[in-house]
Amino acid sequence: MSQGATINLKDQILNGIIKENTIFKLALSLCPSIAVTNNLKNGVLMGVAVLFVQVMVNLTISLLRNVIQPKVRLPIFMLVISGWVTVTDMSMAALVPDVYKQMGLYIQLIVAFASILARAEMFASKNKFIPSMADGIGMGIGFLFALTVISFFRELLGKGSLWGMHIVYTKPLLILILPAGGFFAVGILMALFNWIDARYMKKTSPVSH
Secondary structure (H helix, E strand, O other), X not given: OXXXXXXHHHHHHHHHHHHOOOOOOOOOOHHHHHHOOOOHHHHHHHHHXXXXXXXXXXXXXXXXXXXXXXXXXXXXXXXXXXXXXXXXXHHHHHHOHHHHHHHHHHHXXXXXXXXHHHHHHHOHHHOOHHHHHHHHHHHHHHHHHHHHHHHHHHHHHHHOEEOOEXXXXXXXXXXXXXXXXXXXXXXXXXXXXXXXXXXXXXXHOOOOO
């Protein structure tokens, strides 16, 4: 692979993590960012599930892009997404049944995530295998990153623990583990992420004279 291609793939991955972050930038698929992020374990596993589905859907649609009829592309995309979500759902039920009992419904709702369908339509259906894989990795890691950050702060401040282990012995902010606290946490972290990104872009952009 040429150096230019490597740089492009790197940029494609970073695009999904930073510039088009599903939660912090595009504000898509917000339901799990509030519903399953009241503890770190759930947030991380949900993010991993979405990462897997996003990559596999992108790869599948990219491989089939030349045989999918445009008029029926959306039903085909949904069929592919539901297939990979079923694989993920059954795998989590078998491997992590305790966590699955708490978030099984939200795993199944990945089928309806606008972010996954959007990348299938906008990118994977128009690009080759490797770029589509890079796009899926970037978007998936971006989603995983957002859920990890949100669940980290919600569990730490709301319960005084991380991954179920108690580490802070001060009075927790119980509101942060409630749905209302989820909205506050997502909003504050979204604003912080965008502020940091704007500051970074300002520093790295060429100075006009």
